[in-house]
Amino acid sequence: MRRPKSLNAFDIIASSLSFDLSRLFEERGERMHFMSGALVADIIAKLEEIAGMVSIEATRNGQKGALAISSKVFELTRELVMVQVCKKAGNTAEYRRFCDNELKAGMRGLVVDALPPPVDPDECIMWHCCCLIRLLIPCSHRCAH
Amino acid sequence: MMGCLPTKQVGRSTHSLNPREAVALAAETSCENVDLPDFVNIATGTPFTVNEVEALYDLFRKLSNSIIKDGLIHKEEFHLALFRNKKTNLFVDRVFDLFDQKGNGVIEFDEFVRSLSVFHPDAPEEQKAGFAFKLYDLRQTGFIERHELKEMVLALLDESDLNITSDAVEMIVDRTFDQADTKGDERIDQEEWNEFVKNNPYVLRNMTLPYLKDLTMVFPSFVIHSEVSEADMVA
Secondary structure, eight states: OOOOOOOOOOHHHHHHHOOOGGGTTTTSEEEEEEEESSHHHHHHHHHHHHHTTTTOOSSSTTTTTOOEEEEEEEEESSSSEEEEEEEEEEHHHHHIIIIIIIHHHGGGGGEOHHHSOOHHHHHHHTEEEEEEEEEEEEOOOOOOO | OOOTTGGGOOOOOOTTTOOOHHHHHHHHHOOOOOOOOHHHHTTOOOOOOOOHHHHHHHHHHHHHTTSSOOOSEHHHHHHHHHHOOOOOOHHHHHHHHHHOOOOOEOOOOOHHHHHHHTOOOOOOOOHHHHHHHHHHHHTTTSSEEHHHHHHHHHHHHHHSOOOOOOOHHHHHHHHHHHHOOOOSSSEEEEHHHHOOOOOOOOGGGGGOOOOGGGGGHHHHHHHHHHHOGGGSSSO
């Protein structure tokens, strides 16, 4: 695992959807967050397991092809992480189907819906970006990285 | 529905026209005078190729005619492009104002290209840092004040689905601000910002749009039919 990074206020601002000018090029910002109390290793294993189940059709008119998804796991406290999933490349409808049918269903057991318990101020000081994993849905052409 | 450019009905298929053909057809079929921008001139000094600028013009036409059909991007059209529901947003206003370099309330094509060029992966870090600083300097005082930073974080959390306590927010804002405000004068100036960004390069990641490098792939039909090639350009 990579060395952890702490998040500062400008990092949070930078992750704002409205700063994401890629929306000018796409129909909608394709990003979701959820909170989880599970171990980071379990989340990653789950994401990889889910990603591995999806297969992509061959390219036609360049509409469908490799679906690249990026997932970041941020540690908020020792008990709580924030998982960010966003589409990096590929067909948007395909990505949404993946999120609605595969990802959400698969992650259901790991997701926390309620507000987390009051946070110990000392724990809050260390926010770590644990790892950045690029999940590639297998297809005929793999992206670099 | 765009009355002045009937080629929009053709849609994005292998039969769609490039801007030159589209404009020529529009000129024939309507009495409106549609001027093609000088793509070569606009590309100069940016990391974009002429073909990429033409691809951006395709996008620009769509955005600039979405509400008010005058070939200029108004604030409502900018909001619409970024937020379908046209909700007013703190950051979108700042970005719009920065894109509107002439300050005349609309984004023209050359402003559009030049502003987007800052987000190109090959644009210099100093340019990105400068743009970000102006962005976060909400009231254009030349400084980022502590309350402005807090305001931005709160505005973001407001629109997101993250559950973070206000104590935690306070803590993060204070910690960040104290780290950046090395002179201890309760505000971050350009110099302190540049230093902060050097130590925290991750902060500028929203200042890069990776696929600006692959624009001609984003608009694939454009590559096939474009008549302008680099070889045509006069050296």
